[in-house]
Amino acid sequence: MALELASRIRANDQDVPIIIMTGYPSMDSAIEALRRRADDYFVKPFNLKQMSKAVSAALARTASRHPEPSTGDHGR
């Protein structure tokens, strides 16, 4: 099942954000997705803007966990 794919991905890359989408939502699968450290859970049909926001938020979380070292030069 796809949640196993999520676990497998997690085993290889602890940080990559994972977003689950499903046409068959259930509370059990939603909680199981979160337990497997999925970052989000979308029910089809979903709003593309909402999905875009989720991806942006996931990228921001990754960035906050791995901040780029400051060069002290911001183009000035």
Place this chain on the structure above:
Amino acid sequence: MLFASAVRSRSLLVLSLEKIDFVNSSGLGALVSAVKDVRLSNGGWHCVTCRPMWTEIFTIIGLKRVFDTYATEEEAVASFAVRVEPARPVQHSRSDPLTERECAMSLRPRLLIVDDELLIRDLLYDFFKNQDYDIAVAENGQRALAQLETGHFDTVIIDLKMPDMDGSGTGIAHPRK
């Protein structure tokens, strides 16, 4: 309605599972996004629930502060009305300025979309391509794993039900190499 306005105001009110529309994108996915967005960008948030079960969900997604549990919706709503804070603007869309990380990397984020439905793959591909993402698609778990072995992705979007992931365990149950 209350849920939607709570999300818009960057605060959070959870009345009960039944009050959240589970058949569209305002469901749990939106709820989880809202919680994480608020936690990340706002620093201050409110959660008022009349269902203790949400405490478990919030704990799973890393939200430690669940304010109160109420016996009835009316009590929760009354409390929320007092507690709600003014909204703060949160930027998300790709039309917004690039994040610091994106500026630093000067690279487009890479997404992997995994779904056996061609329609969904194409839909997401076109949508994110137009937002300056690099996109790869896979129609099953095996191909997704193969792509993940050979390249880096910033986010992976996975369909919960795919033929090769159900029952037989083909692909996913076997060691990678």
